[in-house]
Amino acid sequence: MASCAHIADIARLQPPRLSQSVHREECTQCFDNQDHPLGIDVCLACFNGGCLGRERHHARTHAQKTGHHFTLNVKRKLKPSASRADDEEPPAKMTKLAIVEDRDEDKYEHKTALKCWKCDPENGLEIQNAMLDPHVKGLSDGVMQSLSSARQSEVKAWEEEILPCEHTLTLQQLSTGPIPASVSSYEGLAHCSKCDLKENLWLCLTCGALGCGRQQYGGLGGNGHGLRHYEETHHPISVKLGTITPEGNADIYCYTCNDAKQDPELAAHLAAFGINVQTQTKTEKSMTELQIEHNLKFDFSLTGEDGKALEPVFGPGLTGLSNLGNSCYMASVIQTVFSLPVFQERYYPSASAHWYTCTETLPADCVDCQMHKLADGLLSGRYSHPRPTNSGMTDPKAINPLAHDSPTPVFQEGVRPSGFKALIGKGHEEFSTMRQQDSEEFFTHLLTVLRRHAKKVGNGGKEPTDIFEFGMEQRLECGECKRVRYRVDGMDVVSIAVPAVEKGKDAEGKTLYEEVRLGDCLSTLTGVEALEYTCPGCQKNVIATKRSRFATFPQVLVLHAKKFQLVNWVPSKLDIPLNVSDTLRLDEYLGRGLQSGETELPDDKAAAPGLPQFNEAAMAQLEAMGFPTIRCQKALLATGNSDAEAAMEWLFAHMEDPG
Ligand SMILES: [Zn+2]
Ligand SMILES: [Zn+2]
Ligand SMILES: [Zn+2]
Ligand SMILES: [Zn+2]
Ligand SMILES: [Zn+2]
Ligand SMILES: [Zn+2]
Ligand SMILES: [Zn+2]
Ligand SMILES: [Zn+2]
Known part of the structure; x- marks a missing residue:
């Protein structure tokens, strides 16, 4: 021994x-x-x-x-x-x-x-x-x-979406006093006040009545007596017994809002019934935990554009990423980035060497460690193998009747980028959640995180993110004095508008659109447009022309195709075919800076430093549509702070990108 x-x-x-x-x-x-x-x-x-x-x-x-x-x-x-x-x-x-x-x-x-x-x-x-x-x-x-840490960060991410409502915030409790211990102790004799159920019990935070929940599919039984109690009394808030943690979290349901809510005063509200949260032990999975498990079971069908089933492939660089729940936006960015040689060279061969020089205490907190982990996971081929057949999970429908119809079995489970997601999304109001996100915004965020980290550790070398950088030249010409101004902005992504031209409907009534050539989108982007302008030379409002062109080209050009349209006030993604040819000549989109014979405009004295003055009418219009102030300001800044329509388009293009 x-x-x-x-x-x-x-x-x-x-x-x-x-x-x-x-x-x-x-x-x-x-x-x-x-x-x-x-x-x-x-x-x-x-x-x-x-x-x-x-x-x-x-x-x-x-x-x-x-x-x-x-x-x-x-x-x-x-x-x-x-x-x-x-x-x-x-x-x-x-x-x-x-x-x-x-x-x-x-x-x-x-x-x-x-x-x-x-x-x-x-x-x-x-x-x-x-x-x-x-x-x-x-x-x-x-x-x-x-x-587990993976599950914990997912639970936290979901819970960030659950907010208090006016009913939890203004809850009036009846002074019924402590309820007997045998009722409040989940392990004990507690049962529904209207039936004998001893699990799936909800406590009314107004009067302390105990009622069973609704029937749960494949899970716990319930006769809906909690809901009945609400219908009789209009007491809005209930807490699920068995989900209360010593930290004062629990599943809270508001029957008035008909949704899961949060109660910041839960500990005090429970204390009114003599329940001390510090003695509660969590015995049941909370709704959030259950929902994550459910969400993870969705699989996407594996068919190509021609509708034929795709052939499974395995090997180095052919490793799948498991869906963490609404995470396809992230998976597509990761797969694309690690298909690029510079990223492979930066993060794969040195994966083992990095840890010896890593200065973070925990690998889970180190951006480099997590990028190395992904590179090793995707490129080694070690995790790219057929899903074991004896796991009984070849058909997603076998475990979840609601799974998407899949003509082919799911061939590999791949790796779960949950550590990466937890770290990259940390502290970000959107990417730390489990909501569907826009890949272009995630890509931009990832570049920011990688650059911030590179700056922090200061390894001086070239960063792979450099390959996306380019300059966008903006040339402005006053229509009256013909003087010009040039400005160059550093960018990583070029957003192009894809025009929607309907050409009919298919057999199922789905709208079909004319194919659009990428070159045409770039021509529109770099075309001349007219705008109102206060010319500092002429000292008055004039019509000016503006033209954006590339000042420099990136090694790898990232295009963000905007295919959105407002349908009944709901932005929807249109299925417009975009034809990207094998070769694309960009020369004609290159700007050449100040030319001989051009005179520069004098500096704007009006351009005051500090926060810009946001176009009031546009702000009011956007906020009336229900967009948060900060998003409206961001949209106005991004679109020249001139009109609500352009800003609105920007907002829609930067909302969630399904698929
Ligand atoms: Zn020892
Ligand atoms: Zn009951
Ligand atoms: Zn009640
Ligand atoms: Zn409510
Ligand atoms: Zn340790
Ligand atoms: Zn590290
Ligand atoms: Zn390891
Ligand atoms: Zn002028």
Whole structure:
């Protein structure tokens, strides 16, 4: 029996707090995970996850670099009886409260072991019978019961969408006093006040009445007595028992708004009924957790433009990205960026060398580490293999009757870029959420993050983001004095408007559009347009002409094709075919700066520094349409601060981009 001389040190270690990220499913530096034969090692000091494969061995480098020497080895295996048949009919309509629950514990079994890296700095020494020690068992249970870091960031992302409503903010509670402990304790005898159900129970925050929830598809039973209580009393807010955490979070439902809401005063509202949140233990999955699981089960059909099924491919550079829920905008940007040689060269060969010079404490917090992880995941080919058939998951419909119709099975599970998403989206009001986003905006954001990081670590070398940079020249000419002004703006993306010309409808009534040539879009972009202008030379309002052309060309040109139209006040994406020829000559779109014979306009004295004066009429018009002030200002700035229509177009083009 192996014994460890350092075991006394373990008394100082504590199980993870609810707010801590626990990387117990996957290595933070590569995509090896708990399903690997060796499993992964979770550091018991900082809860980093490290792999144990011979080539990379990120658990060893973590122990060497940090001196953290106790880990919990986690291995996951599929239970033999895991293939489940689900032949119930799908419900007519899915609601937030009706979500299929697929319990991890039912499908897999986990094996854990305590290891010491002081005893064996090469591979870590497994300490036999360590789980007999109650403190070690407590640490192990704490790690295994924590939400995995991937799931935690997804839950956080969803929860950011749940806001308080006027009903949670102005809740009036009846002074009924504490309710008996046997009712409020979820483990205890609590049941619905109108029936015998003991689970799926909701507590009315106005009067303390307990009612069961609605029937959930494939999951918990419910007779809708909570809803009945609302209809009788109009008490708006209920909290789901079993979802209350010591930090004061829980599933809150507002029946008046008919939506999930947040109650910033939940702890106080519960205290009125004698419920102390600090003693509540979370026993049920919250709606958010259930919804994520549901959302992850959607798969997209694998057909080409000709409608034929696509052939599956495998190998280096042919690795898929799993859908994290509305994350296709991100997957397309990642795949495109890592198909470019400069990005491959920057992040793939040096993936293993980086960690030794990395200055971040945790790889999960390092932009470089996460870019290296993605490069290794996508380009090594190590994770590009057919999905195992014995997992019983070849047909998405087998596990989820609502999955998209897929003419072909899903061939590979690919890698899950959740660590990348959590880090890149951190602190960003849009990309930290689970909502559908616009890929062009995400691409721009990614470039900003990469450049900020490069500046911070100051490695001086050329950054791959340079290949997208180009200058856009704007030439303005006064219609009266004919004097000119040139300005060059640095850009990474050129947005082109794609004109919609209807040419009929197909058999299903879908509108068909004329094909548009890319060259025509660029000609429009670089064409001459007239505008009103206060000429600093003529000292009056004149008609001027404006022309934008490339001042320099990028190595890789990123085009953002705007194919939107307002239909009944709802922006919709139009299916306009855009013909991009194999070669494109850009010479005719190149500007040449000030020419001999041209005279420059004097400087604008009117251009005051500081915040620009936003066009008031345009602002009012945009805000009346319900756009947030900050978005309206951004749109006006981007479109010359002149008229609402241009700004509106910009707003629509920069909204979510489905698909
Ligand atoms: Zn690894
Ligand atoms: Zn550690
Ligand atoms: Zn030891
Ligand atoms: Zn009931
Ligand atoms: Zn009530
Ligand atoms: Zn409400
Ligand atoms: Zn790093
Ligand atoms: Zn003039």
